[in-house]
Amino acid sequence: MADGSTSPIGSTGAIGSTGPTGSTSAIGSTGSSVLELSGVSKTYPGPPPVHALTDVRLTVRTGELAAIVGPSGSGKSTLLSVLGLLDTPTAGRYLLQGTDTTSLGERERTALRAATLGFVFQAFHLVPHLTCVQNVALALVHLGVPRARRRPQAVEALEAVGLGHRLDARPGTLSGGEKQRVAVARAIVHRPAVVLCDEPTGNLDTANSARVMDLLQGLVDVDRAVVVVTHDLDVAARADRVFKVVDGRVS
Ligand SMILES: Nc1ncnc2c1ncn2[C@@H]1O[C@H](COP(=O)(O)OP(=O)(O)OP(=O)(O)O)[C@@H](O)[C@H]1O
Ligand SMILES: [Mg+2]
Numbered sequence: 001m002a003d004g005s006t007s008p009i010g011s012t013g014a015i016g017s018t019g020p021t022g023s024t025s026a027i028g029s030t031g032s033s034v035l036e037l038s039g040v041s042k043t044y045p046g047p048p049p050v051h052a053l054t055d056v057r058l059t060v061r062t063g064e065l066a067a068i069v070g071p072s073g074s075g076k077s078t079l080l081s082v083l084g085l086l087d088t089p090t091a092g093r094y095l096l097q098g099t100d101t102t103s104l105g106e107r108e109r110t111a112l113r114a115a116t117l118g119f120v121f122q123a124f125h126l127v128p129h130l131t132c133v134q135n136v137a138l139a140l141v142h143l144g145v146p147r148a149r150r151r152p153q154a155v156e157a158l159e160a161v162g163l164g165h166r167l168d169a170r171p172g173t174l175s176g177g178e179k180q181r182v183a184v185a186r187a188i189v190h191r192p193a194v195v196l197c198d199e200p201t202g203n204l205d206t207a208n209s210a211r212v213m214d215l216l217q218g219l220v221d222v223d224r225a226v227v228v229v230t231h232d233l234d235v236a237a238r239a240d241r242v243f244k245v246v247d248g249r250v251s
């Protein structure tokens with residue numbers, strides 16, 4: 001079966017009317033800095049307060065597959081939530097494509113998140129009564145993509161993940177690996193600059209994990225980075241850059 005890994009949707013085409021603009025293309029193999037944290041800390045108020053992240057500095061460039069690894073409770077999901085603008089740091093600075101997100105209001109953060117980021121989670125979070133193409137097209141509603149353009153873009157994304165033959169299937173009729181590929185299509189349909197994944201292979205067997213990782217690796221290009229939180233050493237071994245999180249500190 002084609003897994004689409006040789007024809008992923010790139011981030012440079014015309015798909016997605018409200019996609020990121022102004023990203024500088026990488027020259028050679030080293031891309032531009034797309035995620036940059038400096039002095040970032042996150043304390044959950046509690047009680048008792050939990051210091052989930054402490055003084056984190058990291059940079060991810062376009063053209064990179066980055067892995068975030070570490071023991072349970074070390075702060076990986078918190079770090080991904082901060083990178084995904086789903087949570088705000090209690091201290092420090094976060095630049096996303098050069099924009100200082102720390103000073104943005106909630107509406108601006110939401111707009112930047114929608115235009116710039118795509119998410120893949122361990123649980124696929126597909127809407128059961130919608131078809132694959134409807135699930136993927138749904139992601140375009142919030143971006144204001146006109147109705148007539150949503151289906152063709154969703155079809156293109158599903159074809160890119162090797163699911164062009166299951167467009168009108170409902171998630172309940174798909175295998176776990178196929179469900180995750182629909183979730184990847186949904187994450188990339190608006191051509192985000194960064195795809196953030198939290199344990200994307202956590203519910204998959206070895207063969208399907210490898211296929212999903214092929215797909216995620218194939219999404220990396222001169223205008224895009226992929227970040228994967230993982231416990232899986234095989235997944236981390238594929239990364240261009242590995243961040244180790246221990247007790248909220250990143251090395
Ligand atoms: N909303 C919250 N309120 C309080 N503490 C929290 C909250 N979310 C996470 N924590 C705590 O912050 C720390 C880091 O949690 P986080 O979920 O980031 O870990 P993780 O590395 O993703 O773990 P796992 O591998 O088990 O998913 C943990 O001590 C956790 O209990
Ligand atoms: Mg976690």
